[in-house]
Amino acid sequence: MKRTVPLMIAATTGFVLIVSYFIPYTESWGEDAMTWFNILAAIAFILGGGNLLRMQLQKISDRRPGWGYAAVTLAAFVITLFFGLFKIGVQPTAAFPTNAWAAPYDREGSALWWCVEYLYRPLASTMFALLAFYIASAAFRAFRAKNTEATILLVTAFIVLLGRTYIAGIVREWLPEGLQSLSFDNMTNYIMSVFNLAGMRAITIGIALGVASTSLKVLLGVDRSYLGAGDE
Amino acid sequence: MYDFLKSLDRRWIFLLMLLAVAIPILGGWRFPERPSPLVETVFDTIEDLPAGSRVWMAYDYDPASQGELHPMGMAFARHCALKRHKMYFMTLWPQGTVMVQSCLDMLKTEFPDLVYGEDYVNLGFRPGSEGPIKIIVTDLRKSVSSDINGVSLDEIPMTRDLKNVQGVDLIINVSSGTPGTKEWVLYASTPFHITTVAGCTGVQTPYLYPYVPDQLLGMLGAIKGGAEYEFLLLDAYPQLRDNPDAKEALRRMGPQLFGHLLLIALIVMGNVIYFMQRQRGEV
Incomplete structure (x- = not known):
């Protein structure tokens, strides 16, 4: 029963969505199914929050390695949630000057806004920026012309890297009229719109066929891996 | 050695x-740009729309990728404001609201004559990955009943008559992953023939080339695309040349x-x- 009901819900919803795409009369059924999906997706945030709490608390209580990080995660989660839910520091808007509760939770000056602006944004940007350092280090150690394929990849990378910079313009101006197609930016555009395009189309079609077959397996109940392990 | x-x-x-x-x-080193055909197409698409056209601004990215995408997000908003297009901002990323708010703050500062609710509106974040796209293309109110401030769409002048996304003239999507450009192309622009342009990260660009130009009219790839777009914008609107914020992507091409x-x-x-x-x- 624990597996049959979810299987039936998944199959019914899946087939309704497929049918609604092809038969105009059933279009609204598909819209309703998507509305339910969106409501479930919103509820999933609560489940996600609960799961995060459970996992981190377990880690702290078992004193597993790195439990200090779990404590930081937990504290950040609880504080952010508190700031947002209780609209701490939110100033009233012009529309409701006497009631701060009517103002948006992330209004400028609020505690949550402060957290996002001065903690989350700089931290997220820093994590992304760190990639440049690690890519540089990895490029020095790992990007080797060990065989023909690797050499082709290397040359292509050079062309695209230079084609995305001002150097490409300098080289283009320096090249004679008849050799303009050999400028880095023109070659980059050619690589992206011919070789890359052909490869990506093949991959996209392959993925689409794979997704179609996997989806059918899920809808027909052949693939039940999404239900997780457990008793029948 | x-x-x-x-x-x-x-x-x-x-x-x-x-x-x-x-x-x-x-x-503060800056270098001139030569816009690629894809970027020119995006610019011309927005430029050629009649003033007051409805533009759906789908900003699906978060602060992690703001270094690469935010300048183009701002440039799109600036361009639409200069053209007096009606902008409908929405995000499918929980942290995307911050990026949208940043664009709205820019509009308030640089274009004080534009009125919230008449010229631009913030519809906030919608959960459910690509789910909301599938709904709002046929019935906006089934997924979005109010703006981010809780004001009903029926009370907002620019949303009062908008039944669904098919009613807009253009979708602009700035995306750094899933849900993003691919989902807007698959569930909105292709089945309902809505003109769509996009801006995306360098990593995403190769994946989106197969959709150009039939399903995706044009695309800005990474900060380079943003810089080329800013170059075109500054060329067409000289009044922006004194605004350092309008040259943010160009400024980032030096480190690049x-x-x-x-x-x-x-x-x-x-x-x-x-x-x-x-x-x-x-x-």
């Missing part, structure tokens, strides 16, 4: 990268140039060492 390079401490590489990025930023040159130098150096090691029988 060979021995030093063979076992080069990665902290030297980190230092070189820091200098390659910091010096052009501190020096030196970062790329350093990467190439490191790769070449790494390969020279590799071949020397091979010659000496060390690998």
Whole structure:
């Protein structure tokens, strides 16, 4: 029963969505199914929050390695949630000057806004920026012309890297009229719109066929891996 | 020297990268751009729309990728404001609201004559990955009943008559992953023939090429695309030339140039060492 009901819900919803795409009369059924999906997706945030709490608390209580990080995660989660839910520091808007509760939770000056602006944004940007350092280090150690394929990849990378910079313009101006197609930016555009395009189309079609077959397996109940392990 | 390079401490590489990025930023070095055909198409699409056209601004990215995408997000908003298009902002990313709010703050500061609710509106975040797209293309109110402030769409002048996304003239999507450009193309622009242009990260660009130009009219790829777009915008609207914020992507091309040159130098150096090691029988 624990597996049959979810299987039936998944199959019914899946087939309704497929049918609604092809038969105009059933279009609204598909819209309703998507509305339910969106409501479930919103509820999933609560489940996600609960799961995060459970996992981190377990880690702290078992004193597993790195439990200090779990404590930081937990504290950040609880504080952010508190700031947002209780609209701490939110100033009233012009529309409701006497009631701060009517103002948006992330209004400028609020505690949550402060957290996002001065903690989350700089931290997220820093994590992304760190990639440049690690890519540089990895490029020095790992990007080797060990065989023909690797050499082709290397040359292509050079062309695209230079084609995305001002150097490409300098080289283009320096090249004679008849050799303009050999400028880095023109070659980059050619690589992206011919070789890359052909490869990506093949991959996209392959993925689409794979997704179609996997989806059918899920809808027909052949693939039940999404239900997780457990008793029948 | 060979021995030093063979076992080069990665902290030297980190230092070189820091200098390659910091010096052009501190020096304020800027370089001219030559817009690619894809970027020109995006610019012309927005430019050629009649003033007051409805533009859906789907900003599906978060602060992690703001370095690459936010300048183009701002440039799109600036361009639409200059053209007096009606902008409908929405995001499918929980942290995307911050990026949208940043654009709205810019509109308030740089275009004080534009009125919220008449010229632009913030419809906030909608959960459910691509789910909301599937709904709002046929019935907006089934997924979005109010703006981010809780004001009903029926009370907002620019949303009062908008039944669904099919009623807009253009979708602009700025995306750094899923849900993003691909989902808007698959569930909105292709089945309902809504003109769509996009801006995306460098990593995403190769994946989106197959959709150009039939399903996706044009695309800005990474900060380079943003810089080319800003170049076109400054060229068409000289009043922006005194605004340093309107040159943010152009400013970031300096660090990009030196970062790329350093990467190439490191790769070449790494390969020279590799071949020397091979010659000496060390690998």
